Amino acid sequence: MISPFGSHQAGVATAQQQYMTLVAADLTVTDAVLLRRFLVDVSDTVVAITRGEDTPPSPMYPEKAETPTDYATGLPPAGLTVTAGIGPGVFELSGVTREPPRRLRPLPDFAGDHLDPRWGGGDLVFQICADDPQVVSAAMRALRARMPGYAVIRWTQSGFLSSPHGGGTPRNMFGQKDGTSNPRNGTAEFDDVVWALPDEPSWFRGGTYLVFRKIRMKTANWDLTARSEQDAVMGRHRADGSPLTGKAEFDAPDLDAAKADGTLVIASDAHIRRAHGFSMLRRSYNYDYGFLTAMAGGSPDPLEHPENHPHAPGTKEHHHGGHGKLDVGLLFCAYGNDPDRQFIAAQKRLAEQDRLNEFIQHTGSAIFAVLPGFGEDGYVGDTLV
Numbered sequence: 001m002i003s004p005f006g007s008h009q010a011g012v013a014t015a016q017q018q019y020m021t022l023v024a025a026d027l028t029v030t031d032a033v034l035l036r037r038f039l040v041d042v043s044d045t046v047v048a049i050t051r052g053e054d055t056p057p058s059p060m061y062p063e064k065a066e067t068p069t070d071y072a073t074g075l076p077p078a079g080l081t082v083t084a085g086i087g088p089g090v091f092e093l094s095g096v097t098r099e100p101p102r103r104l105r106p107l108p109d110f111a112g113d114h115l116d117p118r119w120g121g122g123d124l125v126f127q128i129c130a131d132d133p134q135v136v137s138a139a140m141r142a143l144r145a146r147m148p149g150y151a152v153i154r155w156t157q158s159g160f161l162s163s164p165h166g167g168g169t170p171r172n173m174f175g176q177k178d179g180t181s182n183p184r185n186g187t188a189e190f191d192d193v194v195w196a197l198p199d200e201p202s203w204f205r206g207g208t209y210l211v212f213r214k215i216r217m218k219t220a221n222w223d224l225t226a227r228s229e230q231d232a233v234m235g236r237h238r239a240d241g242s243p244l245t246g247k248a249e250f251d252a253p254d255l256d257a258a259k260a261d262g263t264l265v266i267a268s269d270a271h272i273r274r275a276h277g278f279s280m281l282r283r284s285y286n287y288d289y290g291f292l293t294a295m296a297g298g299s300p301d302p303l304e305h306p307e308n309h310p311h312a313p314g315t316k317e318h319h320h321g322g323h324g325k326l327d328v329g330l331l332f333c334a335y336g337n338d339p340d341r342q343f344i345a346a347q348k349r350l351a352e353q354d355r356l357n358e359f360i361q362h363t364g365s366a367i368f369a370v371l372p373g374f375g376e377d378g379y380v381g382d383t384l385v
């Protein structure tokens, strides 16, 4: 069991569990009193389910106090954490008098964005993680049961991590080790990068920001790309995650190293060169929605014609199976205390130039302030309302 209490909420510094669902919601309450009541109720629920206990009966349905609330019947909590964040809209409620976190602003547009408005924004977010997908799903139901009268779900996203041979850094849907250069929990770098800066309003101490991007990965194009080019796109060997200038995954990339002909070993547009120098905690999950989102009429881009993808020389005439509509990718989650200098600065640079762009498409986007932690006598958001 992972304790939900502490100066920071669980689920950020916590080692990544195998499954995640992000639930974004819009508030239907208009004042701070009701928001507080909702947050107290959510906290009681979170405390119960992370211990593997039934949730208290919903105050919305007093006449149904007998209704069972053992959503995860018979299952242990499987490392469950629920991490709550708020969007800019919360500060428009009457009676919310605290100053907003200084860096909580809608994200700018980035070149190449292909955002579906159905997968963005929100007044609230809950990041639900556990090592059992059914526990994640049950936690979602438990939280949803508290929402009537307070909030409505806006969007959800669900993802998973891989479990590579011998453990270590998980693999993304392109087969790459993803997360190698993340700051490590327990180091000064981690604290400096993640937790709210001293110039933030005092109620926000212990909080952080979450930038979410739903990024589709064009696996069909990737699978038709030679291994050497795949490695060049990233600047790392896909097989073992080592930089093109090194032998082992954690060797520091040498960005100045040149080949005999004078060209750079790690190309000028390689992803790790373009992203280098921007520190953030990437706590992302893979997703595979198959053809579901295309069938629901959303992104992937219905304008993406199959003829736009490359074929190896000599490929025979063939029909396409609609792989341009396959929705597989990364639920990119970046935690950090300064989105302007971290995610936003990095994404501007990547949108400008990154060899990876040919293979990816950003289709969802949101930013939240992750609330500080709370104690046994408190509730999530108790320093805010």
Ligand code: HEM
Binding pocket: 172, 174, 176, 177, 178, 179, 180, 181, 182, 213, 215, 216, 217, 234, 236, 271, 272, 275, 276, 277, 278, 279, 280, 329, 330, 332, 343, 346, 347, 350, 360
């Ligand atoms: C589907 C999209 C993406 C994929 C597949 C991807 C994949 C990777 C991989 C495999 C690495 C090298 C291993 C590691 O250090 O984790 C990496 C590094 C990194 N990525 Fe991405 N990434 C994606 C999007 C992004 C975005 C949107 C950002 C931020 C705006 C970002 C920021 C970074 C940073 C900061 C590094 C570390 C660079 C360094 O070595 O200093 N990535 N990414």
